[in-house]
Amino acid sequence: MNGVHDLGGMDGLGPVIAEQNEPVFHDEWEKRMMGMFVSCFAGGHYNVDEFRHAIERMDPAHYLETSYYEHWLTSLETLLTEKGVVTQAELDERKKHIAMEES
Amino acid sequence: MAHDHDHPHNKPLSEVELRVKALESVLTEKKLIDPDAIDLIVENYETKIGPRNGAKVVAKAWTDPEFKKRLLENATDAIKELGYSGVQGEDMLVVENTNSIHNMVVCTLCSCYPWPTLGLPPVWYKAAPYRAKVVKDPRGVLDDFGVSIPEDTEIRVWDSNAELRYLVLPKRPDGTDGMSEEDLMDLVTRDSMIGTGLAASR
Numbered sequence: 001m002n003g004v005h006d007l008g009g010m011d012g013l014g015p016v017i018a019e020q021n022e023p024v025f026h027d028e029w030e031k032r033m034m035g036m037f038v039s040c041f042a043g044g045h046y047n048v049d050e051f052r053h054a055i056e057r058m059d060p061a062h063y064l065e066t067s068y069y070e071h072w073l074t075s076l077e078t079l080l081t082e083k084g085v086v087t088q089a090e091l092d093e094r095k096k097h098i099a100m101e102e103s
Numbered sequence: 104m105a106h107d108h109d110h111p112h113n114k115p116l117s118e119v120e121l122r123v124k125a126l127e128s129v130l131t132e133k134k135l136i137d138p139d140a141i142d143l144i145v146e147n148y149e150t151k152i153g154p155r156n157g158a159k160v161v162a163k164a165w166t167d168p169e170f171k172k173r174l175l176e177n178a179t180d181a182i183k184e185l186g187y188s189g190v191q192g193e194d195m196l197v198v199e200n201t202n203s204i205h206n207m208v209v210c211t212l213c214s215c216y217p218w219p220t221l222g223l224p225p226v227w228y229k230a231a232p233y234r235a236k237v238v239k240d241p242r243g244v245l246d247d248f249g250v251s252i253p254e255d256t257e258i259r260v261w262d263s264n265a266e267l268r269y270l271v272l273p274k275r276p277d278g279t280d281g282m283s284e285e286d287l288m289d290l291v292t293r294d295s296m297i298g299t300g301l302a303a304s305r
Contacts, residue, residue, distance in 0.1 A: 005212055005213060006211070007211055007212075007231055007234040007235040008211030008212075008234065008235065008238045008239075008262065009235065009238055009239045010235040011239075013231045013232040013235045014232050015232060015247045016227050016230075016232045016233045016236065016244055016247040016248070016299075017227060017232070017247070018225065018227045018247075018248065018294075018299075019225070019226060019227070022226065024148055024149045024153070024223055025149070026226075028120075029119060029120045029123040029124075031141075031145040032123050032127050032141060032145075033123055034144065034145060034148065034223070035136075035140070035141025035144045035145050036123075036126065036127060036130065036136060036141065038141075038144050038190070039135075039136040039137070039140060039141060039144070040130070040135070040136065041190075043135055043136070048265050049265060052212070052213050052265070055213065064231065067226075068226065068229040068230070070119055073119065073123060073126070076126065077122070077126065080126075080130075085133075085135065086129050086130070086133070090129050091122070091125050091126060091129060092125075094124075094125035094128050094129050095121045095122060095124075095125040098116070098121055098124050098125055098128065099115075099116065099121055102115065102116055103115065
C-alpha cells in the first residue's frame with residue numbers, strides 16, 4: 001500500500017544527523033513503550049506486520065511530525081482498542097486520573 | 104513500583120507520557136503485562152543486547168576463515184553459534200565489504216534492524232532523512248557521516264524487511280594482522296556494521 005511511510009527516494013527531508021554517544025533510550029516513557037511492545041507481542045496480541053501496518057495507517061502529517069516511539073504508542077493503542085483488549089474510554093479515564101494525581 | 108515516581112515533579116507530564124502511563128496502568132490491572140518484566144526487557148536492551156554482539160561476530164569472521172565461510176553462507180546459523188538469535192534476528196544475511204564493494208543497510212518502510220547483533224536502532228536509522236536518502240544518494244549519506252569511499256567502489260544498499268535482516272561485515276583495517284579477536288572487537292563500530300561507517304583503525 002502506498003503511504004507516507006514509503007520514504008525511499010523522497011527528496012527534501014534534509015541531511016542525516018547522527019547523535020554522538022546516543023543513549024539506547026532518550027526518555028523514561030520510551031523504555032516503558034519498548035517493554036510494552038515486547039510484552040504484548042509475546043502475549044500474542046498482534047504480529048509485527050499488524051503492528052507496522054497500524055503505524056502505516058497513521059495520519060501522514062502526524063506520522064512525519066512524531067517520534068519513533070510515539071508511532072509505537074499509536075500503533076499499540078490502535079491495535080489493542082480494535083481488538084477489544086482495552087477500550088478508548090478506559091484509557092481516557094485512566095489518563096485523566098493520572099494527570100490529576102500528578103498535579 | 105519504583106518507576107511510578109522516577110521523575111521530578113517540576114513539570115507536568117506530556118500528553119505522550121500520560122498516554123504511556125495510562126496504557127501501562129490499564130494493561131497491568133488486566134494482568135496482561137508485568138511492570139517488572141518490562142524493567143527486565145529494558146535492562147537487557149540497555150546492557151546486554153547491543154553492537155558488542157555484532158562486533159564479536161565480525162572479529163571472529165576476521166580471525167577465523169572457517170567461521171567467515173559459514174557466516175557468508177548461512178548467517179543465521181553462524182551467528183547462532185555465538186549465542187545471538189531471537190526476536191528481530193530470526194533470519195540474517197551478512198554482506199561483505201571488499202575493495203570493490205561497500206554495503207549499506209536501511210529499512211525504507213520502517214525500522215527493521217538486527218536486534219540480537221546490533222541492539223535497538225539509533226534514532227537516525229528510524230528517521231525520515233536516512234530512509235529517504237540512502238537509496239537515492241548513498242554517497243551523500245556517507246558525506247553526512249563524514250565517510251568517503253573511493254569513486255570506483257560499487258555501493259550496494261540493502262532494504263531490510265520483516266523477514267530478512269542484514270549485517271555488514273566491514274573490511275578489516277590494514278595493519279591489524281597480529282591483533283587478537285578481543286582487541287579487534289574494539290575496532291568494530293556499530294555504524295561499520297550498518298555501512299554508514301568503517302571499522303576504526305587501531
